[in-house]
Structure formats: structure tokens, C-alpha cells
Amino acid sequence: MHPPPNPNQQREDFVRKEQARREEVARRELEERLNEFDSHSFYQSLDSWLSKPIPKPIPYSVRLTPLRQKVVLHQPMPISRKELSKMRRVSAMCAVLISLLRAVEQRGLECPYIHQINKRNLEKALEKCRHLKQAREKYFKRRGFWARFGQLLNRPHLGSIRRDIEVFNNRLEALLMICRHEEFAQDLMRLRQAVTSRSELSKGYNTSA
DSSP: OOOOOOHHHHHHHHHHHHHHHHHHHHHHHHHHHHHHSOHHHHHHHHHHHHHSOOOOOEEEEEESSSSOEEEEEEOOOSSOHHHHHHHHHHHHHHHHHHHHHHHHHHTTOOOOHHHHHTHHHHHHHHHHHHHHHHHHHHHHTOOSHHHHHHHHHTHHHHHHHHHHHHHHHHHHHHHHHHHHHHHHHHHHHHHHHHHHHHHHHHHHHHHHO
């Protein structure tokens, strides 16, 4: 005779199966969201933003005396309102991507390869953020009545530049860290496979000997 069914065991089996089903549904939903994210559009937008150079300082001659003059470098506005809006859109897409890739990491799924092959562009974007910060500081170092007037007039825009660049910079660093972590994990897996393969070959050689 078979022993009577254990209610506790049946309940535990049901809970375990239900949890596994939910995990599978969540994993499929995450994969769908990741596939729906337009990675190509994100990197195209990032490339477009990177292709716009930062205005370089413009030399001006300032006459000190009738016989003496001095060349002064004046930094123009580092980024226009239009380009700042573009950067905000890329930054918003970056935030969505980070959320997806972190969820992917937690569930043990692989990071899509497209993000690893674009790692250099992420590094370039971080470099541009750093140069934009420097250009903004140089813009504030301009002297003279008209320079001060321009700084006062553009103060809200300059404040937005500082905040948005900082946010974008942090998001780029987070995304780059995910890509590097995935790259390290893949290198570690390849190393383990190579060690396992050599170990099996060594065992086979010793057995045949």
C-alpha cells in the first residue's frame, strides 16, 4: 500500500511549482522588454551626440596700452539648448537600459553583445562629459561687462548643464561598469573551460599511459 499523501508536502510542492512558474514568466517578460528596447537607436543617438564638437575657446585681442595688447581666450557656451535636449533624451534611454541590464544580471541572463562592442563609445561619452564640465568652468572665468551679462542671462541654462551632465555621467559610468562586469564574467568562463579541457586531456593521457 502507498502511504497517504502528506498535506504539508503537497503544499510545499505546489508553492515550489508556483514560484518556478512565476520566475519563468518574469524571465520571459524581461527578455521581451530587453528585445523591445531599441539598442541600435540608443547607440545611434549617442554617436550623433558625440559627433557634435564642443566649441573651442576663441582668441580676442585686448589692448592694454597704445603699444601693448594681450590675447585672451574666451570660452563660448559649451553646449546649446538643442544639444542639451538631445543629451537628455540619450540620458533617459541610458537609464532605461541600466534598469533592464541590472534585472538581467539578477536573473543570470546574458548581457546582449551589442553593449560590449559599444563600450568604447561609452568611454568617449564619459570623456566628452568631462570636457563639457571643464568648458563650463572656463565660460564662468570670462571677465568683462558683456561676459558677466552673458553669464547672468544664461545662468538657468548653465545650471541645467551642470545637473544634466552629472546625471548623464553617472548613468554612463553605471552602464560601462555593467559591460565590464559582463566582459570579466565571460573571460572567467572561458578560462574555466580551458582549465577543465586541459584537466580532462591530462586525465585521459594518464589513463592511457
